[in-house]
Amino acid sequence: MTAGPIITPGDDRPGSLWRDAWRRLRRNRLAVAGLVILALLVLVAAFGPWLTPYDFLSQNLDARNLPPSMAHPFGTDDLGRDVLSRVIYGARTAFLVAVLVTAVALLIGVVLGAIAGFYGGAFDKGLMWVTDMTMSVPQLLLVVVINASLKQPITLWMEARYLETLNPIYRNSAIIDFVLVFGSMALISWPPYARLVRAQVLSIRNRPYVTAARALGLTNRIILTRYVLPNAAGPLIVAVSAGLGTAMVLESAFSFLGIGVNPPTPSWGNMISDGLRVWTNYPHLLLAPAAVLAVVTVAFNFLGDGLNDALNPKGQK
Amino acid sequence: MSALLEIRGLTIDIERDTGPARVVDGIDLAVEEGESLGIVGESGCGKSLTMLSLVGLLPNRIRATGGSARFAGQDLLALPQEALRKLRGSQIGFIFQDPMTSLNPVMRVGEQIAEALIHQSGMAKPAAMERAAELLELVGIPSPRDRLMAYPHELSGGMRQRVMIAIGLAGSPRLLIADEPTTALDVTIQAQIVDLVRDLKDRFGMSVVWITHDLALIAGLADRIAVLYAGTVVEDAPVEVIFDRPTHPYTRGLLASLPTLTDRPMTRLPSIGGTPPEPGRRPPGCPFAPRCTLAEAACDAAVPKLAAVPGSDPRHRVACFVTAGEGGRA
Numbered sequence A: 001m002t003a004g005p006i007i008t009p010g011d012d013r014p015g016s017l018w019r020d021a022w023r024r025l026r027r028n029r030l031a032v033a034g035l036v037i038l039a040l041l042v043l044v045a046a047f048g049p050w051l052t053p054y055d056f057l058s059q060n061l062d063a064r065n066l067p068p069s070m071a072h073p074f075g076t077d078d079l080g081r082d083v084l085s086r087v088i089y090g091a092r093t094a095f096l097v098a099v100l101v102t103a104v105a106l107l108i109g110v111v112l113g114a115i116a117g118f119y120g121g122a123f124d125k126g127l128m129w130v131t132d133m134t135m136s137v138p139q140l141l142l143v144v145v146i147n148a149s150l151k152q153p154i155t156l157w158m159e160a161r162y163l164e165t166l167n168p169i170y171r172n173s174a175i176i177d178f179v180l181v182f183g184s185m186a187l188i189s190w191p192p193y194a195r196l197v198r199a200q201v202l203s204i205r206n207r208p209y210v211t212a213a214r215a216l217g218l219t220n221r222i223i224l225t226r227y228v229l230p231n232a233a234g235p236l237i238v239a240v241s242a243g244l245g246t247a248m249v250l251e252s253a254f255s256f257l258g259i260g261v262n263p264p265t266p267s268w269g270n271m272i273s274d275g276l277r278v279w280t281n282y283p284h285l286l287l288a289p290a291a292v293l294a295v296v297t298v299a300f301n302f303l304g305d306g307l308n309d310a311l312n313p314k315g316q317k
Numbered sequence B: 001m002s003a004l005l006e007i008r009g010l011t012i013d014i015e016r017d018t019g020p021a022r023v024v025d026g027i028d029l030a031v032e033e034g035e036s037l038g039i040v041g042e043s044g045c046g047k048s049l050t051m052l053s054l055v056g057l058l059p060n061r062i063r064a065t066g067g068s069a070r071f072a073g074q075d076l077l078a079l080p081q082e083a084l085r086k087l088r089g090s091q092i093g094f095i096f097q098d099p100m101t102s103l104n105p106v107m108r109v110g111e112q113i114a115e116a117l118i119h120q121s122g123m124a125k126p127a128a129m130e131r132a133a134e135l136l137e138l139v140g141i142p143s144p145r146d147r148l149m150a151y152p153h154e155l156s157g158g159m160r161q162r163v164m165i166a167i168g169l170a171g172s173p174r175l176l177i178a179d180e181p182t183t184a185l186d187v188t189i190q191a192q193i194v195d196l197v198r199d200l201k202d203r204f205g206m207s208v209v210w211i212t213h214d215l216a217l218i219a220g221l222a223d224r225i226a227v228l229y230a231g232t233v234v235e236d237a238p239v240e241v242i243f244d245r246p247t248h249p250y251t252r253g254l255l256a257s258l259p260t261l262t263d264r265p266m267t268r269l270p271s272i273g274g275t276p277p278e279p280g281r282r283p284p285g286c287p288f289a290p291r292c293t294l295a296e297a298a299c300d301a302a303v304p305k306l307a308a309v310p311g312s313d314p315r316h317r318v319a320c321f322v323t324a325g326e327g328g329r330a
């Protein structure tokens, strides 16, 4: 018995599925630029404490509002704090919030969306109703409401825990900020992921290879996790890349409006908000954080577009 | 001899907004142990739905509404979903039509073969991969150990169909259902796949149900052929009887439309005029009557039942008022 020809388009080594996507991504200059910028920022954020020339909190009232110089590349603010150090710490805040919020939102979205799309029924209807509601209310309003209604109980709970344990960690108001910011942002961020995953699962669950998996007697759980969800990964990766950027901008926007991370914890948003008040006299206080935020947003967009093209090569032409 | 699979009076309805539409209307079929049955019939006559209904894989809004399907002593139509799931793969294996889309594109073929062994038979992963390599060798894939690590898109159509067969065989089913497994392949590869399945059937003593449009292709594989028309069996006989003494006008039409070596080039092959009835719009009498050149008044009045053909092979049965009495002479 002879065998038919074996076609090996391009690369026949294992893993070539993702390798092909990676090759397409690498050919896209803008995507590579975005990737490099983001990689640098992640490094800066990760090693911030060892990189910053000054402590981000230490004030020097003799060196207030200095313009950029060799000693202070981004100048100093109205309390004499080094702006570069604060921007670097702001990157930590931004990445921490973006990664945690996206991870939580993604987890909720994937689990709920997958169950809704795969099993349908009342759960699906209920979930669609909830996502419709959440997505139709303006995000800002929702966050304000969630913040306002959660802040009090969380603060009281922390106070009670402190009195019980005398552990100073419960006195740290920055933690409350973070929990509130993460929590409310994650709560408004998961519905788009849930809808995307649901739509993907709906389109994949009747594909021939899923029917073939059923004909093999595999359980629903295995079919969902090994046959359906992995095939939804491409669009999800694109959405996560865009979602990280959005979460970062959201964090800055909320901090800018005073409902996000509170001073003295540095956030690009509250630095921009402070800088805006004095920008005619000291433009560097506005420009430094605003420029960094703009660059990061653009980098995420480039990367997202590149990933979209790399992972959906058929959609290109 | 008792049949491994015996379908009696199976009906399948599609739930439409306008009410149920019948697509399968009282099918009777049997498959003996170790036998291979070919099922032929036009597109849309209910071949796939009949087979999917056996293992509880009918699409949404389509239901088996009547009849029975006894497999190894139990009625499949009465089994709960979980029992059917355990039966799939291990007792009844499937091979589907399109090897291009019936393999998971993001899973290596070795893992896809091992999947059933691991999750159904509780085999450990290394043993399952070892078995997967054996299966690949069995279905004629060269250097099977290297191919374990390949993704489906790295294989040709014929190779993928072999992988599908390996997957179908992994659970050592007693009945293998092949739903037009060669339609998407080149002619030369089609013949190879037919040969392969025949070899495997003989080697493992499986029963095989092979669904096809292609009477000529199936001639080399099937022991018996059932001809389906609009959701009913119109003729059922050993393969040589079907070719020597086709009795139902529809079967005769199918055979007449096959090209033969003695045809002069460019001769126009006869084809059957008209189209089969839409589901839910069946005529009151014989479903083939509107297209049949031999139809008489009786054909529009009542539905002919499948009955033995006098003077022909004892296993030869046909559902026709007009030709059944001809003693099977074409």
Ligand SMILES: Nc1ncnc2c1ncn2[C@@H]1O[C@H](COP(=O)(O)OP(=O)(O)OP(=O)(O)O)[C@@H](O)[C@H]1O
Pocket (backbone or CB within 6 Å): B014, B023, B041, B042, B043, B044, B045, B046, B047, B048, B049, B050, B059, B060, B062, B279
């Ligand atoms: N998912 C579905 N939804 C609605 N109707 C369907 C569905 N699947 C099949 N049908 C209808 O049921 C009838 C029988 O379909 P089936 O797939 O069994 O035909 P078949 O004999 O296998 O045809 P083919 O040779 O084209 O595969 C057809 O008329 C088809 O239109």
Ligand SMILES: [Mg+2]
Pocket (backbone or CB within 6 Å): B047, B048, B049, B179
């Ligand atoms: Mg079919």
